[in-house]
Amino acid sequence: MKAVELSNLHYAYPDGTKALCGVDLKVNEGESVYLVGPNGSGKSTLLLHLNGTLRPQKGQIQIFGMDVYENLQEVKRKVGLVFQNPDDQLFMPTVFEDVAFGPVNLKIEKKEVERRVEKSLEVVGLVGFEKRSSHHLSYGEKKRAAIATVLAMDPEILVFDEPTLALDPWIKKNFIDFLKKVGKGRTIIVSGHDLELMKLCNQTYLMKNGRIVKKVRKKSEIFKNL
Amino acid sequence: MRHSYLDQYSDLNSPIHALDPRTKIIALLSFLFIVIFTPIVQVQKFLVYGTLILSLVIISRLPIKFVMKRSLIIVPFVGIVAIGLPFLGGGGGSLNFGIFSTTQSALLIFLNVLVKSWLCVLAMIVLTSTTSFPKLMNGFQRLKMPVVYVMIISFMYRFIFILEDELERMSRARNARTFNAKWSQKIRAIGGAIGNLFVRSYERGERVYTAMRSRGFSGEIKLISELKMGRADIFFIATFPMLLALILVV
Numbered sequence: 001m002k003a004v005e006l007s008n009l010h011y012a013y014p015d016g017t018k019a020l021c022g023v024d025l026k027v028n029e030g031e032s033v034y035l036v037g038p039n040g041s042g043k044s045t046l047l048l049h050l051n052g053t054l055r056p057q058k059g060q061i062q063i064f065g066m067d068v069y070e071n072l073q074e075v076k077r078k079v080g081l082v083f084q085n086p087d088d089q090l091f092m093p094t095v096f097e098d099v100a101f102g103p104v105n106l107k108i109e110k111k112e113v114e115r116r117v118e119k120s121l122e123v124v125g126l127v128g129f130e131k132r133s134s135h136h137l138s139y140g141e142k143k144r145a146a147i148a149t150v151l152a153m154d155p156e157i158l159v160f161d162e163p164t165l166a167l168d169p170w171i172k173k174n175f176i177d178f179l180k181k182v183g184k185g186r187t188i189i190v191s192g193h194d195l196e197l198m199k200l201c202n203q204t205y206l207m208k209n210g211r212i213v214k215k216v217r218k219k220s221e222i223f224k225n226l
Numbered sequence: 227m228r229h230s231y232l233d234q235y236s237d238l239n240s241p242i243h244a245l246d247p248r249t250k251i252i253a254l255l256s257f258l259f260i261v262i263f264t265p266i267v268q269v270q271k272f273l274v275y276g277t278l279i280l281s282l283v284i285i286s287r288l289p290i291k292f293v294m295k296r297s298l299i300i301v302p303f304v305g306i307v308a309i310g311l312p313f314l315g316g317g318g319g320s321l322n323f324g325i326f327s328t329t330q331s332a333l334l335i336f337l338n339v340l341v342k343s344w345l346c347v348l349a350m351i352v353l354t355s356t357t358s359f360p361k362l363m364n365g366f367q368r369l370k371m372p373v374v375y376v377m378i379i380s381f382m383y384r385f386i387f388i389l390e391d392e393l394e395r396m397s398r399a400r401n402a403r404t405f406n407a408k409w410s411q412k413i414r415a416i417g418g419a420i421g422n423l424f425v426r427s428y429e430r431g432e433r434v435y436t437a438m439r440s441r442g443f444s445g446e447i448k449l450i451s452e453l454k455m456g457r458a459d460i461f462f463i464a465t466f467p468m469l470l471a472l473i474l475v476v
Binding site: 048051053073076077080081083085087088089090091092093094097100101102104105106110113131133134135149150153 | 229358359360363380381383384385387388430433434436437438439440441442443444448449450
């Protein structure tokens with residue numbers, strides 16, 4: 001079964017900006033896909049459709065064969081979205097409460113919530129940070145905590161919006177390996193314009209002006225056609 | 227950037243720090259009520275309240291200088307009352323301090339505001355400085371404060387520092403482009419900054435809400451809390467309000 005299937009997706013923002021103009025994309029289960037493209041090419045808008053945050057004006061989205069808008073809660077559990085800015089994703093007083101926020105909303109019982117928080121923090125390497133407030137974390141730690149909040153939902157599809165944005169090369173070096181580890185056994189969709197992220201994914205697609213223009217195999221190919 | 231966190235000394239180790247936030251909140255509230263309802267003419271009682279709160283500061287190992295500096299927050303409020311003093315009537319004969327003259331009863335009103343607000347603020351500083359902010363919120367929540375308020379205050383405390391950073395970046399960018407600006411120009415720039423900050427926080431609110439929705443938030447707020455009352459709490463909660471009541475009655 002296809003994990004994600006988008007056909008002829010169109011979206012324009014209320015101010016008239018056309019962000020998506022007919023996107024087609026199929027992602028197999030367990031596959032990892034990198035959407036690369038210049039700023040304003042519609043990557044973030046596309047990702048916000050994957051869990052039903054935005055509703056397309058035209059076109060179809062299916063997650064594991066389900067229509068997104070008829071199964072919103074289920075889709076939100078299956079698709080974990082990691083946003084660009086970790087400060088938008090960490091809003092609770094402590095790291096523990098932030099990571100627990102999703103599972104608690106899924107009405108999971110307390111013991112299991114605690115287990116999931118513990119496990120997610122272990123995966124991202126933030127054990128012992130439970131009681132810390134997120135505004136006391138460094139930027140790299142915030143990024144990791146934001147990923148933990150999504151992992152605690154146990155999603156089958158992980159979506160990262162520009163995960164390496166504003167990371168210095170020293171953190172970034174380990175971060176890509178870290179993303180690999182986190183995404184193991186899951187379907188991954190990543191957006192960005194960091195060419196090193198191509199290493200993370202099996203497929204790379206070039207986005208431009210709200211469309212997926214072509215499949216990219218080598219880094220140099222992205223400059224043709226632009 | 228340096229922020230003045232409300233709970234910067236909350237990781238010290240003292241008997242007061244170890245108390246359950248609920249105990250401290252109840253003790254604070256009873257202290258506030260009793261101080262406010264004590265007539266200002268009973269000077270000895272206020273001395274006792276002062277000693278009480280000062281001993282709490284000492285037991286909690288908070289730096290005295292920090293506590294005193296923070297308590298200056300009452301100055302603007304008391305200042306406003308002070309401005310009104312010459313216009314207050316009342317009996318008790320008039321007093322002259324150089325060019326400044328007032329009546330005895332007006333001075334009493336001033337002292338009432340000054341002493342009570344200072345004592346109350348000191349008590350609040352002891353509470354907020356010895357309790358980490360998340361614990362404090364947890365305490366309020368367990369004391370049945372509506373969860374919406376708890377969330378609003380938590381969000382405010384979470385994002386106020388980010389806004390502060392944004393404001394600082396904006397004013398730095400402005401200063402980099404303005405030399406010898408006139409007063410009127412500066413005011414206009416500040417007005418623009420306020421508007422800008424409002425729009426930015428509004429947009430951030432939208433993004434945070436999107437993040438909440440993405441993790442299954444459907445309007446119902448659920449929180450997990452881990453608080454336990456210990457023996458010290460029971461002792462404190464039994465003795466402190468009683469002590470206060472005793473002072474009030476005697």
